Amino acid sequence: AQSVTQLDSQVPVFEEAPVELRCNYSSSVSVYLFWYVQYPNQGLQLLLKYLSGSTLVKGINGFEAEFNKSQTSFHLRKPSVHISDTAEYFCVPLKTALIFGKGTTLSVSS
Amino acid sequence: DVKVTQSSRYLVKRTGEKVFLECVQDMDHENMFWYRQDPGLGLRLIYFSYDVKMKEKGDIPEGYSVSREKKERFSLILESASTNQTSMYLCASSLISGSNADTQYFGPGTRLTVL
Numbered sequence: 681a682q683s684v685t686q687l688d689s690q691v692p693v694f695e696e697a698p699v700e701l702r703c704n705y706s707s708s709v710s711v712y713l714f715w716y717v718q719y720p721n722q723g724l725q726l727l728l729k730y731l732s733g734s735t736l737v738k739g740i741n742g743f744e745a746e747f748n749k750s751q752t753s754f755h756l757r758k759p760s761v762h763i764s765d766t767a768e769y770f771c772v773p774l775k776t777a778l779i780f781g782k783g784t785t786l787s788v789s790s
Numbered sequence: 791d792v793k794v795t796q797s798s799r800y801l802v803k804r805t806g807e808k809v810f811l812e813c814v815q816d817m818d819h820e821n822m823f824w825y826r827q828d829p830g831l832g833l834r835l836i837y838f839s840y841d842v843k844m845k846e847k848g849d850i851p852e853g854y855s856v857s858r859e860k861k862e863r864f865s866l867i868l869e870s871a872s873t874n875q876t877s878m879y880l881c882a883s884s885l886i887s888g889s890n891a892d893t894q895y896f897g898p899g900t901r902l903t904v905l
Contacts, residue, residue: 723896724896770832778823780825
């Protein structure tokens with residue numbers, strides 16, 4: 681069974697619109713969850729992570745994510761996106777190692 | 791700042807050649823990882839290592855081997871390169887414990903083309 685499902689492979693939005701990138705994880709993995717971002721022609725970098733404590737996690741560049749145990753979700757949100765947020769986003773649970781899925785491509789246009 | 795470096799950004803090899811991809815990290819991280827990234831497939835874990843001389847298979851180890859003789863260096867070896875190993879290869883490292891445990895820091899990647 682897949683450990684994580686990113687429900688949308690592509691998300692096109694207009695600049696300054698809100699965005700939510702959806703992620704559901706399998707209950708068989710640990711509840712350590714990460715969001716990584718890969719900007720065009722750049723390496724992967726950590727956006728935010730949930731290990732324990734507050735279920736609302738704030739990351740870099742105005743992104744936040746909420747861990748929801750009952751719905752096994754860890755959706756990523758930003759209230760107002762910029763063109764520079766165009767990138768590929770990966771929701772990643774930690775098992776023995778981080779388990780990367782296919783990602784969601786966020787395309788922000790003006 | 792953590793720095794993870796990979797020996798080459800671009801590499802072109804012929805089918806059947808033995809290929810070495812080198813990765814070095816400078817933050818004394820215990821864990822090191824090799825992934826490949828392919829369009830539509832995301833990142834897939836090939837091998838990882840949690841200590842010197844220790845290695846564990848990831849999801850797609852076939853056709854690859856690894857070597858970790860020193861803590862800072864993790865090598866990925868393609869014993870006999872094949873065209874289906876054309877891909878972007880990413881190295882990462884992380885700590886085992888502490889506030890930044892499990893956060894993986896990635897290198898810039900090596901784009902390997904096998905002809």
